[in-house]
Amino acid sequence: MLFKKMLRDISRHKAQFISIFLMAFLGVFVFAGVGGESVGLEVNSDNFYEETNLADGWIYSGYINDLFMYQVDCLGATTQMERQLVVDSVADFDNDPDVTLHFVENNTISKFYLLEGEKLDINDKDGVWLDKSFADAKGLKVGDKIKFEFENYTIEKQIRGLGYSPEYVYHASSSSIIPDFNKIGFAYLSYKAFPEDTVPYNVLNVKFDGTPENYNDLLDYHMGGYYSSFVERSEHTSVSQFADEMDQHSMMGDIFPVVFILIAMLIILTTMRRIITHQRTQIGILKASGFKNHSIILHYVSYGFWLVLVGAILGLILGPITLPPLFYPSMSATYKLPVWEPAWSMEFVYVAALMVIVSLAVSYYSVKGISDEKPADTIRPKVPKISTSGFIERLSIWKRLSFNIRWNYRDAQRNKFRALMTIVGVIGCSALLVCAFGMYDGMNDLKDWEYTQINHYDSKLVIEEDTAQSVIDDIAEDVNGDEIMESAIEIESDGTKKSGSLLVMNDTNLITPTDYDRNHVEIEDDEVSISEKMAKMLDVGVGDTVKWHVMGSDKWVKTKIDKIHADPISQGFIMSADKLEDLDLNYTPTSIVTAEHVTQNYDGVKAANSMKDMTASWDEMTEAMWLLIYILIFFACLLAVVVLYNLGLLSFTEIEREIATLKVLGFKTRALRKLLLTQNLWFTAIGFIFGLPVGYFILAIMWESSGDSFYILPSISITNFLLTLVITFALSILVNLMFSRKIKKLDMVESLKSGE
């Protein structure tokens, strides 16, 4: 019978129960959905790396012979190794695409992942296993022939299979961050396919026990000088780029859904508590008629339990199914993984369980409080709280305030809990909106800062390695350009090591470093400037001295910091060529920047990238981020509607009788609507005011965790600030409109009947 009562109660208070259900659902849905996306990336890439036995490290050396391998084996920590020759070749197509060839000895480490055709055969002299993305871009099929040119050789092989490689999840040329599979690819061949008998192996793929640091030390200690460099897995371009991408996703995937789920819980709690308090008399009646305390408690606790449970489970299932597929298509254009599937994590289940448990606990304590009273007291409605006149009422101005204001002020005074919850709800929603719009602005600002305010060139010509300085100078002169050098460096201060970038340039008006406020920072010829973020990360300032070295070189130098500049996407040093040479380091230009639009091909230039290309690449790169931002904005709005409607409904039920009385007395619907609207607007305004700093704070945490190379401080544009304001208030008014129908339909006779 009590079960029947529960079903009827639920159907009578549909809206409230629906909102409990919705909140539980939405909270878990967004949490598990966004989380499922980033966990999915992690799981998919981990599985791929596992399945293909991706190397733990790569040892580069001029020539890797048996003795070399024997020595590596003697390190003890090495568990598996395999050498290969990796060379850059040009495939025989009009656009001279770069294809990296791997001549492998057996391919047990970093295995080629076959999608089409035959398995890689280590004895096949005439076959090649080609990058599937490249093959697709070129329209190549299994069985087709393809010609490569490298060093002094030209080889022609038949395509035996197409597939992916764990070393090429992300594969872009050094000149563009976005992969263009028409221009770039990789291929695996048997060592027997190499035109000479002796293969000059240059890379040793290793698997080892222990940490990469230990292995590196070991290698350095025993074989220092016999190899040119060691790259551990996390430093590998493909691995680290994909890891960065995952970081970006999880940074948004962590904080935002947490805020979301907190609001959802808050709403569930408020609603549950209210519903139970409303049932006070009924609890009294049940008790008076002899129901045991525990069956009453069980009855009321089960109300929320089932709804929250079903909502949470649905969210848990649907979230990861629905949201990740929205992101994966744009990502799979850039990153090559065989499987793009969302993944579940126990964390989602814990959060869902927490939600259910907390709602159970709140229901329990609410009912317990009531059922512990004597039935005689419970059966009667709770004695209304007596309002006391505060100081505002004693002011003479009070009497001149309209009824509307007086009524609302007192109502809020008497229902502080409800008022507080509404305000907190609005704070949450506006904080989410501020945060989402702040991200929107930050992303735009970042692009503008980098590609308009700092870099003013039209084209950037990427110089091939080992190009003679005279050739570079000629090209620079021809295009009226300035030479620059960019390279990856590692900076150390007080034991903290951070990798960053080095920009070496002579005075040019094509690249103008700025500070955070976009004022030009003049870096003199004999000065070294560190980026603000790098300075913060290393906790150094002007006048401090730091140690650094260029990646791939063991030569550490000490530098005093003279200036601080700010940069949105690259953190490290800026200095002049003279300064670099003063530090006894080689100045080797890597690019030429020019205000001219260069389309001509020069020998010695790998690629000519226009500013337009680069911003287009940037846009493509950030597509997933944008999508996430849009989703967040959408859900923040949805959340706002549910929160405001739900809390509005709660207060409406509470004051229904008063509203009915006012209606009977002859108040017009319009006046009553205004009455409710006034309160809504007050709470919205207060919530909004507090929501701003909260949103700012969340935004700050997000940018903070956006990775070492990004530098954005939280800010929101006036336009979007106003938009947030408008959205928040528009939603508040929209919700109010929903209530005006209720006021119109309010049955005066019915509402006045009982003495409750």
Place this chain on the structure above:
Amino acid sequence: MSTIIEFKNVNKEYKSGDHILKAMDDVNFTIDEGEFVVILGPSGAGKSTLLNLLGGLDSVTSGQIIVNGNHVESFNDNQLTEYRASNVGFIFQFYNLIPNLTAIENIELMKDIVDVNIDGLSVLDSVGLKSHANQFPAQLSGGEQQRVSIARAVAKQPTMLLCDEPTGALDSKTGVLILNLLQSMSNDRNTTVIIVTHNAILAEAADKVIRVKNGQVESIVINENPKKVEDLDW
């Protein structure tokens, strides 16, 4: 005295599913200005329905309700609101004061809906509650709350006071006080007062007694010499 209220063949049906409940079955009566009318009848006889129809809280199924020459049954929602505001003063069994507002504020609230100059304090004085002006409903006793509610109803100077079991929630002593107050409103201010009750004793104090049963008017009796409420044998 002139007729200000007239019910002509009033029918009211409630539909619940297939079932039709006749709450008002061809009801006819008239009430004169300033009359103190008592509507008597057992539970479910249709007393409250009658009051609700007259007060513009509900609409008739057929028939006419003419108040001050206006056809109330033809009013739309807005007109009904207007009608309630200016013509009807309700007094409920459970007072229905606005809990957020003090006694005097509850009365002065009426300024928002009718264009009448209301001196809250003097109205409160007329029900003997001047000293409680700044108290909230929860701080007042039931009888006091009902007096505030009467003050609120008369403050807007309505054509009629409609009282639905006004003493239903009060002890008899307080009840007499309230009824006395209502009778004096009728006698002294010439306000038409209509009281719905199941307490037959009150009949002797009424100018007119309308008895209803099963949705029909059973009898209409006019007392030539109504007693004073305080003289009734409670």
